[in-house]
Amino acid sequence: QVQLQESGPGLVKPSxxxxxxxxxxxxxxxxxDYYWSWIRQPPGKGLEYVGHIYSGGSTNYNxxxxxxxxxxxxxxxNQFSLKLTSVxxxxxxxxxxxxxxxxxxxxxxxxxxxxxWGQGNLVTVSS
Amino acid sequence: xxxxxxxxAVSVALGQTVRITCQGDSLxxxxxxxxxxxxxxxxxxxxYGKDNRPSGIPDRFSGSGSGNTASLTIAGAQxxxxxxxxxxxxxxxxxxxxxxxxxxxTVL
Numbered sequence: 001q002v003q004l005q006e007s008g009p010g011l012v013k014p015s016x017x018x019x020x021x022x023x024x025x026x027x028x029x030x031x032x033d034y035y036w037s038w039i040r041q042p043p044g045k046g047l048e049y050v051g052h053i054y055s056g057g058s059t060n061y062n063x064x065x066x067x068x069x070x071x072x073x074x075x076x077x078n079q080f081s082l083k084l085t086s087v088x089x090x091x092x093x094x095x096x097x098x099x100x101x102x103x104x105x106x107x108x109x110x111x112x113x114x115x116x117w118g119q120g121n122l123v124t125v126s127s
Numbered sequence: 128x129x130x131x132x133x134x135x136a137v138s139v140a141l142g143q144t145v146r147i148t149c150q151g152d153s154l155x156x157x158x159x160x161x162x163x164x165x166x167x168x169x170x171x172x173x174x175y176g177k178d179n180r181p182s183g184i185p186d187r188f189s190g191s192g193s194g195n196t197a198s199l200t201i202a203g204a205q206x207x208x209x210x211x212x213x214x215x216x217x218x219x220x221x222x223x224x225x226x227x228x229x230x231x232x233t234v235l
Contacts, residue, residue: 046228047215047226048226049215049225096170100224101175103176105158109156110157111157111160111175112224113175113215115181117170
């Protein structure tokens with residue numbers, strides 16, 4: 001059974017860097033079949049894709065966050081991490097890590113699904 | 128850039144059928160997946176790749192899609208199906224994932 005668990009501080013000051021780690025059990029972050037992703041959800045709002053990292057370290061970030069986001073892999077620890085710099089109150093959210101399965105059906109048709117998800121880590125940006 | 132549009136809220140009588148839709152141009156070349164989120168919990172995958180159901184998801188959940196619209200149907204809705212439901216797709220950048228705004232399903 002694959003499980004993901006986020007860890008990190010629940011409170012970050014404005015202009016500082018948010019850092020979260022996701023520990024994976026039951027699968028390997030080196031797997032060639034999956035991306036390892038971060039998704040966030042501001043209180044009372046919908047889901048926002050932050051980005052993903054793939055084995056080997058290739059990344060893809062939400063264009064709206066790209067200038068502030070860095071993701072990394074720690075293969076020996078089977079973890080992946082998120083750093084978001086220069087945070088503001090707008091970055092207050094529950095941050096989820098999730099395993100993302102990209103799939104190409106051919107003829108230009110794609111799909112992605114996220115399963116499983118971590119339980120989420122509420123990060124509040126406040127002084 | 129693309130968007131995914133979902134109705135903010137729908138209601139269904141206990142035991143009846145409800146269909147939730149997700150609209151967006153990207154769905155013409157993308158099979159949506161669907162997630163159920165109950166208050167205070169992480170989302171759970173209920174349909175993937177348009178019409179596939181993960182193990183453990185009741186067969187009253189089904190997915191379909193045509194043109195620019197993906198649909199999630201709950202046939203015989205139960206009280207425990209009351210939740211927010213989200214679809215996902217990709218933007219024109221094929222690696223930029225999008226989520227719909229979510230639909231709150233109330234079971235009456």
